[in-house]
Amino acid sequence: MKLATPEEARHQRHYATELKCLNWEKVAFGPYNADACKQQWDAIARKIRKFRTLTDVLVDAKKIVQDPLKQIGTKPRKPLPASFIYINKNRKKYMKKHPGSSVTAVGQILAKKFHSLSENKKKKYVDLHQSALEQYNAEMGEFWAKNPQETMGRWKRSNAVVPLCGHDFFFQKRLMKLQAEDSATPLPSLKKRVEKEWREMSVHKKWKKYTSKFMNNRHEYEKQEQEYKKSHPSYTLKLKPQLTPADIKIRDEALGRPPKVMNGYVLFRRDQAEQHVVDNASILRTWKELGKEGQEKWNAKFAKAKAEYTVAFDKFMSKLSPEDRAAVEEERSSSRRPHKEPTRRKPPA
Numbered sequence: 001m002k003l004a005t006p007e008e009a010r011h012q013r014h015y016a017t018e019l020k021c022l023n024w025e026k027v028a029f030g031p032y033n034a035d036a037c038k039q040q041w042d043a044i045a046r047k048i049r050k051f052r053t054l055t056d057v058l059v060d061a062k063k064i065v066q067d068p069l070k071q072i073g074t075k076p077r078k079p080l081p082a083s084f085i086y087i088n089k090n091r092k093k094y095m096k097k098h099p100g101s102s103v104t105a106v107g108q109i110l111a112k113k114f115h116s117l118s119e120n121k122k123k124k125y126v127d128l129h130q131s132a133l134e135q136y137n138a139e140m141g142e143f144w145a146k147n148p149q150e151t152m153g154r155w156k157r158s159n160a161v162v163p164l165c166g167h168d169f170f171f172q173k174r175l176m177k178l179q180a181e182d183s184a185t186p187l188p189s190l191k192k193r194v195e196k197e198w199r200e201m202s203v204h205k206k207w208k209k210y211t212s213k214f215m216n217n218r219h220e221y222e223k224q225e226q227e228y229k230k231s232h233p234s235y236t237l238k239l240k241p242q243l244t245p246a247d248i249k250i251r252d253e254a255l256g257r258p259p260k261v262m263n264g265y266v267l268f269r270r271d272q273a274e275q276h277v278v279d280n281a282s283i284l285r286t287w288k289e290l291g292k293e294g295q296e297k298w299n300a301k302f303a304k305a306k307a308e309y310t311v312a313f314d315k316f317m318s319k320l321s322p323e324d325r326a327a328v329e330e331e332r333s334s335s336r337r338p339h340k341e342p343t344r345r346k347p348p349a
Contacts, residue, residue, distance in 0.1 A: 002058055004024075004026035018053065018054040019054060076140055076143060079129060079136050080129070080132075081129055082114075082129040083114045085125045085128050085129060086113075086125045087114065090110055090113075094109070160224035161221070163217035163218055163221055165243070165247055166206060166211035166212075167247075171194055171195075171198065174197065175191065207250050207253075207254030208254075211247050211250045211254075255316055255320070256312070256316055257313070257316045258308075261309055264295060264301065265298070268287055272286070
């Protein structure tokens with residue numbers, strides 16, 4: 001190939017442009033004709049970065065040819081589905097009758113025509129697809145046998161299935177059931193119905209039937225991933241399925257996580273809100289009018305509420321698994337940000 005490339009064209013043309021101008025008859029040698037050489041080059045070129053001149057690419061190609069483990073054959077292509085076979089066969093005929101039609105529009109029209117065909121007429125194209133699929137599977141078996149280095153990364157994945165969160169698990173399961181029972185109703189209407197059922201479901205039912213199962217499946221999934229990683233050190237762990245804010249809210253409410261109390265003033269504000277006082281300015285003014293003695297009463301209530309909160313929070317934590325306890329502790333530590341000193345303005349000159 002290097003000798004077949006004109007000297008004056010080297011280092012001056014783009015790789016693709018230079019490759020088109022290459023005379024493959026000059027590249028042919030021995031039992032390999034021009035087509036065989038071009039086919040083998042296509043297989044080698046898939047492994048090479050091609051944003052360079054042809055002369056640069058040939059340096060890497062030489063290394064691949066010299067290393068048997070890097071040489072691969074042309075991977076067979078998957079056969080077209082039955083509907084695509086029908087479209088390809090009838091496209092030219094349809095476009096002659098309807099000149100000016102776009103390829104996309106013709107494809108959509110023919111696809112609808114194919115799906116409207118009777119089963120007997122469809123059978124012809126289904127059989128063509130099946131025979132092509134059998135041939136493809138046989139060719140793939142030969143490909144993997146000839147290229148064992150390709151199979152090294154082929155099975156390099158864990159069998160662990162990423163679990164669905166509580167909402168998604170319910171949505172998928174319920175939607176499939178409704179589609180089987182009521183096929184006449186449009187899909188968007190069924191989806192809205194499922195979402196409404198989820199919103200109206202009690203928090204305890206959401207937790208017991210769906211969210212808690214997701215958490216158990218999540219722990220099992222993480223264990224499987226870690227075990228697979230031990231036997232396959234080069235394997236990259238998949239991202240852990242995290243609890244969504246909605247799942248955290250369901251978990252906390254179902255297991256009785258107590259609301260946090262900040263100080264006496266927050267307790268006072270809650271009391272005012274129960275009395276339907278929502279104006280922040282008026283609440284603050286009333287707080288100041290209480291004076292030190294009145295504020296100390298609310299601070300004493302806060303100390304009592306804090307002790308009750310600690311007991312209730314410990315009870316809530318005891319209901320969690322070790323992994324979830326660690327996650328809650330991490331949430332709490334991330335929310336405790338260090339206090340920053342306020343920036344002071346420079347006095348005017």
